[in-house]
Amino acid sequence: MTIEEMQNGYKKEVDYQKHMLRNLGYWFQLFLTISAIGLALIYYFHTSMLFFFIVGIILMVIGVLGMFTFGYASWRGRKNVDLVIKDYENKLAEIKKIDKNPISTEKIKYRSNN
Numbered sequence: 001m002t003i004e005e006m007q008n009g010y011k012k013e014v015d016y017q018k019h020m021l022r023n024l025g026y027w028f029q030l031f032l033t034i035s036a037i038g039l040a041l042i043y044y045f046h047t048s049m050l051f052f053f054i055v056g057i058i059l060m061v062i063g064v065l066g067m068f069t070f071g072y073a074s075w076r077g078r079k080n081v082d083l084v085i086k087d088y089e090n091k092l093a094e095i096k097k098i099d100k101n102p103i104s105t106e107k108i109k110y111r112s113n114n
Contacts, residue, residue: 003095010088014081021077028070035063 041056 003092006088006091010084013084017077017081017084021074021081024070024074024077028067028074031063031066031070033063034059035067038063 038056038059038061041052042060043056045052045056
């Protein structure tokens, strides 16, 4: 594996994970909207129509649980992207220690610390 191949692989991985984080953000927004609709139903129908009040409570609970779930997944995903970037930087530093040749097309023999 060359340094250039490794860089391209890490860039693709970081781009993919950032794309997935954006998707999690969209899901979070969806559940926020569901929760807001539930809150509106609770507010307007708490005294007049029991059915809409119960539907509002259910939507509110589903929305809040979804927001917690996707918020937590997004937080963990950001931590994972940071770990991938840190791992990439550590590997580059290790490669520079092992191979002092600056040409990036030569094969790299990376030794893992595991």
